[in-house]
Amino acid sequence: MDGFKTRLRESVQLRLSASLSLVLLIVAMAAGVFAFVSAFDEAHEMQDATLRQVADLFERQRMTLRYAEPSATEDDDEESRVVIQYLADGANASHNGDASTPLPLPTTLSDGLRTLDVGGEPFRVLVKTTTDGQRIAVAQEVGARDKDARESAWRSLLPFLILFPVLLLVMSDLVRKLFRPIALLSREIDLRESQALHPIDERHVPLEVRPFVVAINRLLERVRKAMETQSRFVADAAHELRSPLTALSLQAERLAQTEMPAHAHERLKPLRRGIERGRKLIDQLLSLATAQSITRSPTQAISVRGVYRRVLEDLMALAEARQLDIGIEGDQDVHVFMHEVDLLTLVKNLVDNAIRYTPSGGRVDLSVDLAGGQAKLQVSDSGPGIAIGERERVFDPFYRTLGTEQVGSGLGLSIVRTIVERAGATVHLNYTDELNRSGLCVTVWLPTGAKPADADSST
Structure with missing residues (x-):
């Protein structure tokens, strides 16, 4: 509960949804009460109109009344029946209840509608004087009338009961859609x-x-x-x-x-x-x-193998001075879309690091492959490698692993990380020899827009 309150305080969308839901609930309750009362009153008015229609029908048809024996009305529904009698017969009623007709109604009632207590039960009674001077009474038990009116009123509330949850869902979806541009904007900024x-x-x-x-x-x-x-x-x-x-x-x-x-x-x-x-x-x-x-200058399709050759031309003297076996593995070439200077700087820093940290007589290999729609660049050496616990820190500017005697500034891999992030690529460090936990293999995954080409065609 405390978490929900905290979220309610911090979330504008949740506060708006909760406020609109509360307002909708209050309006729906008020409208429901009004509809219930209106339907209830309207049902009573229709029941009064029914009593008038029965009295008018009796007068038009010039009917005569003959009261049934009590045994004949035992199977009747007392609550829903409508009683018609001469008003004067109320004085001759042989009982004080409503079990049979005529009902013990006062003979002094004036014309019109009223509610009377008959035998302990409330009745709605219409008294009317016909054109031939007879006074008749049309009566119905109030309990039956109220039951029918309530059922009618409850049926009038069904649309509210059905539409209210639907309106809540529609309102929630509408609020979410209204806030969607903000969510899309935050996602766009987050992916930058x-x-x-x-x-x-x-x-x-x-x-x-x-x-x-x-x-x-x-x-x-x-x-x-x-x-x-x-x-x-x-x-x-x-x-x-x-x-x-x-x-x-x-x-x-x-x-x-x-x-x-x-x-x-x-x-x-x-x-x-x-x-x-x-x-x-x-x-x-x-x-x-x-x-x-x-x-930055526009990106273009760059041959990875061509960049490898340019880097080796620049660093071959340093590799020969350290008596290293350095070269490009395989004949495959891949074209990547990025800035040429960025790719040249990335490969040169990786190869320069490999040459400097590989002992004399060691080996440095460069390779490129196409896997999963991306260019897989690898620079591996036979040096001491980088411990797993330091593989994230070596990308920090000016960080250098302990125990190295090589001349350096600790910026090489930081430059590589900067270029990789700019190109939307990824870089991974592993051991060249996993069994002996030696050597460093740097793998860079770069986006590519070209299919692998033959090595000879890349030049």
Whole structure:
């Protein structure tokens, strides 16, 4: 009960439905009472009219009365019978009850309708003087009249009893349909990507909700400008830092070529590694800023195998320096619809990570396949892999697994996650060798709009 009260306070739709139901119930009860009373009175009026018609029929047909013996009326329904008698015969009644005719009615009654007590039972009595001067009385028991009137009144309530639950269902469905645009709007916003900050279409939004939607659009515009400013700041800062670090790298390289003591060369090595790490950080900051950029070029069909070849051309020297066996498995190619720069950056970061964390003499394999209407990109290596407990955290910016001695910034997989989310794709991390729990196999599922093509035709 407390949960319902809480929901009633918080839900406008539930409050509206409950309020309308309460109003409908009150109106239905008032209308039902009015209909019952009206039908009850109308039934009595019709019964009075019946008494008048019986009296008129008696007068027109010039009937004569002959009272039946008490034994002849034993099988009659006393409650529903209509009694006709001469008013003067009431004085000659041999009994005081209503078991037989004539009824002991007062002979001094004036013409008209009235309710009298006869033998302890109320009767509705019509007294009329005919044209030939005779006075007759037409009587019916009030209990029978009331019973028939109540039955008629209850039958008049049947439409209310049937229509009320129907009206509740119709009203509930109508309220739900009225709130449906809001539910659809919330679902649309909830399904948006994190970078989708375009305004909400307010044309089909109810007028009462439109100011709220306009306020959300203004907020989205402010967030978009803030993100653009942040991304521009990161890109500008990386550009500004690239030149001095490049100069430092060149100076350190020239310094290493000069003659100096052995201990000086040993101290120079950490300096060069630090400079290289700084350059790598700047390059990845630029890649992250590009991946998070809101303004993007149109998507197009990109050959995955072609991107693999371009990445291997750029990183082959690094792989050969570490004596790695690197290559593309299979002959199949798949075309995916996305930004070419995004796909190139995604694959390059995955392959670069695989090369750096695979021991010398190891293996790095690239493959692509089409499964379930999606492109399945895989980059696997024979390195140490990533523990299951860390597989979610490695996507956080600047997070690096403990125990690694490789130069890096911890931004590679964060860039991959950003691109994957933008493309509406998914990424999974597994062991290359599940039995020995070694190696890292990164699988990326990308949307595709093309059928698998022959490897030779992709070039």
